[in-house]
Amino acid sequence: MNNDLNIKGRVTDLVRCLLIKGCSLSLPVVIYSPMNLKTKGDNRVCRVGLDMDDVLMNFVGAFCDWHNKQFGTSLIREDVTSFQLEVLSHDRQEIIECIRRFYGSPEHKAALPHSKAVEVVQKLQTSMEVFVVTSRPETAAPETYSWLKKHFPGLVNRVYFTRESLYTEQKISKSEVCRQLALDIFVDDAPQYIEDVSRTVPKPLLFDSPWNRDFTPNAGNIQRVYGWDEVLHHINLLNDKTE
Numbered sequence: 001m002n003n004d005l006n007i008k009g010r011v012t013d014l015v016r017c018l019l020i021k022g023c024s025l026s027l028p029v030v031i032y033s034p035m036n037l038k039t040k041g042d043n044r045v046c047r048v049g050l051d052m053d054d055v056l057m058n059f060v061g062a063f064c065d066w067h068n069k070q071f072g073t074s075l076i077r078e079d080v081t082s083f084q085l086e087v088l089s090h091d092r093q094e095i096i097e098c099i100r101r102f103y104g105s106p107e108h109k110a111a112l113p114h115s116k117a118v119e120v121v122q123k124l125q126t127s128m129e130v131f132v133v134t135s136r137p138e139t140a141a142p143e144t145y146s147w148l149k150k151h152f153p154g155l156v157n158r159v160y161f162t163r164e165s166l167y168t169e170q171k172i173s174k175s176e177v178c179r180q181l182a183l184d185i186f187v188d189d190a191p192q193y194i195e196d197v198s199r200t201v202p203k204p205l206l207f208d209s210p211w212n213r214d215f216t217p218n219a220g221n222i223q224r225v226y227g228w229d230e231v232l233h234h235i236n237l238l239n240d241k242t243e
Contacts, residue, residue, distance in 0.1 A: 045128050046239040049178055049186040050121070051193070052134040052144065052159075055114065055207050056152060062111035066102050083190050083211045103140045113151050116228035124235065125154050133177050133186070135164035135193065164193075175200045185238055187231055191215040198222050203238050205231060 053059035064075040067088065080087055085095050102108055124130050136144060138161045148156045160181075163171040174193050178186055179200035188194045189207040198204045198219035206212060206224045225231050 046185070046235065047129045047131070047181060047183045048124055048235060049131050049133050049181065049183040049197075049201070050155075051186075051188040051190070051207070052132050052136065052148075054189040054209055055187050056117050056121075056132070056155075057111050057147065058114055059111065060209075060211075062107045063099075063102050066105050066107035067098065069107070070098075070101075078210050081210050081214075083192070100139075103143045108143055109147065111147065114228060118151060120228045120232045121152055121155070123232065128235075128239065130155065130158065131181055131183070132159045133162065133174050133181075134159065135162050135174065135190075137161060137163045185235055187225070191217075194222055195219060203234065205234055207231070 050056055058077070060080050061077040064073075064077060064080070067073055067075055075087070084092070085099075088098065089095055121130060132148070132155050134144070141159075141161065144159065144161075145156055148159070160177050162174055162177060164174070173196055174186075174188070175196040175198075178197050183201050185203040185205065186194075186197045186201045187205045187207055188197060189209045189212060191206070191212050194204050194206045195218060198217070198221055202221065204219070204222050206215075206217065206222055208224055208226045223234060225234060
């Protein structure tokens with residue numbers, strides 16, 4: 001089935017405005033909808049896509065804090081050398097359950113943005129279109145919106161959930177969302193997602209992390225970056241070419 005019609009076969013089913021219990025923001029949960037996405041011809045400014053976890057938010061650092069309190073471990077971010085969090089368990093369902101519990105935890109709420117992320121995103125939003133494309137499921141929307149409202153309020157209503165991280169069904173690939181958003185650049189820390197996105201985004205940036213340091217990209221357009229200063233540098237270079 002075509003990905004454009006992957007969820008229940010109809011566009012009206014793809015975007016569901018949910019008043020999620022416990023969500024004080026009452027914002028729409030956008031999975032994916034061609035009706036909501038502009039083509040590049042609608043706006044010639046640079047269009048930037050950002051992953052949320054471990055690009056905007058120091059997700060793994062906060063998750064380690066939570067796991068240590070729950071299970072008496074002594075993990076730090078540098079211990080996590082696999083994107084699948086195999087340092088915790090080889091049981092995928094067990095890891096998924098831990099992530100679900102973490103979303104609702106005080107540690108998630110207190111997670112910090114990566115260094116300089118706030119300042120750089122604020123700069124980008126003055127002259128560019130900026131979106132968040134996350135593999136989180138929409139069930140984590142209340143916690144996601146709450147955290148973004150605190151640190152990145154300008155991104156709260158520009159979030160696309162692909163469901164890839166916890167589900168195997170009814171998911172949308174990041175590359176497809178990026179294609180429909182006509183993104184010029186996308187930043188992600190996950191090897192499999194950045195390879196996927198490289199097929200539809202001219203400039204994919206791999207955000208350096210312990211779990212991707214052994215990764216050698218197959219796609220020639222993928223560029224590794226070592227922090228938000230480098231992210232801004234590459235975006236400015238690309239923006240100069242698009243103007």
